[in-house]
Amino acid sequence: MYGGRAIDNFDRRILSTYMDEYLGDFIFDTFQPFHFYVNEEVDYKIPELGPRDNYVEEIENLPLANTPEVFGLHTNAEIGYYTQAAKDMWTNMVDLQPQTGGSSTGISRDDYISNIASDIQKKLPAIFELDKLKKKYGVEISPTTVVLLQELERFNKLISVMGKTLAELQRALKGEVGMSNVLDEVSRSLFNGQIPAVWRKLAPDTLKSLGNWMMHFQGRFDQYTTWVNEAEPPVMWLSGLHIPESYLTALVQATCRKNGWPLDRSTLYTNVTKFATAGDVTETAHQGCFVSGLYLEGAAWDMENSCLIRQPPKVLLQPLPILKVIPIEAHRLKLQNTFKTPVYTTSQRRNAMGIGLVFEADLATSEHSSHWVLQGVCLILNSD
Structure with a gap:
C-alpha cells in the first residue's frame, strides 16, 4: 500500500485478510476468548470489562517494541527491515563522502574512474544488426520474435549510450572536453560503485551495485545472442x-x-x-x-x-x-x-x-x- 491507500487488488487482499483475521464479532466471543497474538511473554487480547485501572495495567504490560509475529509476519521480516535500513545508511554515507582526493588504492580519483571506465568499455559488446535480423525473419514472424526485436532495440540503445558516455568521460578526464552535468554524474556513480542514472533509465529496474549489474548485463547479452544465433531459449x-x-x-x-x-x-x-x-x-x-x-x-x-x-x-x-x-x-x-x-x-x-x-x-x-x-x-x- 502506498500513502495509506489501496491501489491494486493485492492491497485490497491485504486489507481484507486483516479484517477477516483480526476484526469481527469473534473478538467479543466470551466463550472462546480471541487472542490477537500470544506467546510465553505476552498476550495480546481485549481486557475483560472492569474499572479503568484494569485497562491501564494491561497497556503497561504490553512490550514497547512489537515483534513481526504480532502482525502475522515471519521473524525474517525484521532482519530484512534492518538490512535495508543499513543499506540506506551506507548509501547516504557514500553520497556524502568527499568527491576529491585519492581512492583507497592510492591512485588519484580521476585515474580510478578512468580505470573503471576502461574496464567497462572493454566488456561492451557490439550492437545487434537489426536490419539483417528483420530480413532473416521475414514478414511472417511469431509474437515472441517481435518481442526479441523490441528487446534488441532497447539493448542496442543501452550499449550505444554506455559507449558514448564512457568515451566522453575519458576525454573529459584528460581535459580534452568540458565536464557536463551528465558526465559528472557518471563519474561520481562509477567512483561510488553505482549505476549511472543515464544508464539506469535504459535498463530494467534493479537495485544491484555496478559490479553485479555488469554481470547481469553480460547475462542479458548471452541470452540475446543465443536467441539470435540458435533459437528461442528452452x-x-x-x-x-x-x-x-x-x-x-x-x-x-x-x-x-x-x-x-x-x-x-x-x-x-x-x-x-x-x-x-x-x-x-x-x-x-x-x-x-x-x-x-x-x-x-x-x-x-x-x-x-x-x-x-x-x-x-x-x-x-x-x-x-x-x-x-x-x-x-x-x-x-x-x-x-x-x-x-x-x-x-x-x-x-x-x-x-x-x-x-x-x-x-x-x-x-x-x-x-x-x-x-x-x-x-x-x-x-x-x-x-
Missing part, C-alpha cells in the same frame, strides 16, 4: 528481459493463434516443476515456456511435496525451481489449493502507480491463503 531467464511481461503476453498470443482461441478469453497459469536449475530441464514446453531466475520472498519451497512452507530462520530469499508458464482458456482454469503470488521486478515490489508488477504466479500450498498474505509472500526477478 528456459527463459525472465529477469534478463527489459519488459518480461511482453514476452508472457506474446506466449498467450502465439498459443491463441495455434489453437484458435479468442485472445481476450485466454490467460496464464503456472506450475513449479521438479527442475532445480535450467540445466536440469530435460523436456520441451509444447505450450508455454519454462522460466528461471525467480526468487521467493516471505516463504520457502518444499521440493519434495511441491508446496509453500515457512521460511527457515535468517534465509530471506530462496531461488524458486524452474517455473512452467502455461497459456490456457480462462473458462477451463480451475485451481485448488494454490496461492496467487505477485511477481515483482525488485524487492521494492512496486511504486504508487503499480509499476513493478510483472504477472501473477500460482503456487501450491497446504495452508490457507491468508497465512501467506500476512507473511508477505511474493516472487521477485532480481536479487539485490
Whole structure:
C-alpha cells in the first residue's frame, strides 16, 4: 500500500485478510476468548470489562517494541527491515563522502574512474544488426520474435549510450572536453560503485551495485545472442528481459493463434516443476515456456511435496525451481489449493502507480491463503 491507500487488488487482499483475521464479532466471543497474538511473554487480547485501572495495567504490560509475529509476519521480516535500513545508511554515507582526493588504492580519483571506465568499455559488446535480423525473419514472424526485436532495440540503445558516455568521460578526464552535468554524474556513480542514472533509465529496474549489474548485463547479452544465433531459449531467464511481461503476453498470443482461441478469453497459469536449475530441464514446453531466475520472498519451497512452507530462520530469499508458464482458456482454469503470488521486478515490489508488477504466479500450498498474505509472500526477478 502506498500513502495509506489501496491501489491494486493485492492491497485490497491485504486489507481484507486483516479484517477477516483480526476484526469481527469473534473478538467479543466470551466463550472462546480471541487472542490477537500470544506467546510465553505476552498476550495480546481485549481486557475483560472492569474499572479503568484494569485497562491501564494491561497497556503497561504490553512490550514497547512489537515483534513481526504480532502482525502475522515471519521473524525474517525484521532482519530484512534492518538490512535495508543499513543499506540506506551506507548509501547516504557514500553520497556524502568527499568527491576529491585519492581512492583507497592510492591512485588519484580521476585515474580510478578512468580505470573503471576502461574496464567497462572493454566488456561492451557490439550492437545487434537489426536490419539483417528483420530480413532473416521475414514478414511472417511469431509474437515472441517481435518481442526479441523490441528487446534488441532497447539493448542496442543501452550499449550505444554506455559507449558514448564512457568515451566522453575519458576525454573529459584528460581535459580534452568540458565536464557536463551528465558526465559528472557518471563519474561520481562509477567512483561510488553505482549505476549511472543515464544508464539506469535504459535498463530494467534493479537495485544491484555496478559490479553485479555488469554481470547481469553480460547475462542479458548471452541470452540475446543465443536467441539470435540458435533459437528461442528452452528456459527463459525472465529477469534478463527489459519488459518480461511482453514476452508472457506474446506466449498467450502465439498459443491463441495455434489453437484458435479468442485472445481476450485466454490467460496464464503456472506450475513449479521438479527442475532445480535450467540445466536440469530435460523436456520441451509444447505450450508455454519454462522460466528461471525467480526468487521467493516471505516463504520457502518444499521440493519434495511441491508446496509453500515457512521460511527457515535468517534465509530471506530462496531461488524458486524452474517455473512452467502455461497459456490456457480462462473458462477451463480451475485451481485448488494454490496461492496467487505477485511477481515483482525488485524487492521494492512496486511504486504508487503499480509499476513493478510483472504477472501473477500460482503456487501450491497446504495452508490457507491468508497465512501467506500476512507473511508477505511474493516472487521477485532480481536479487539485490
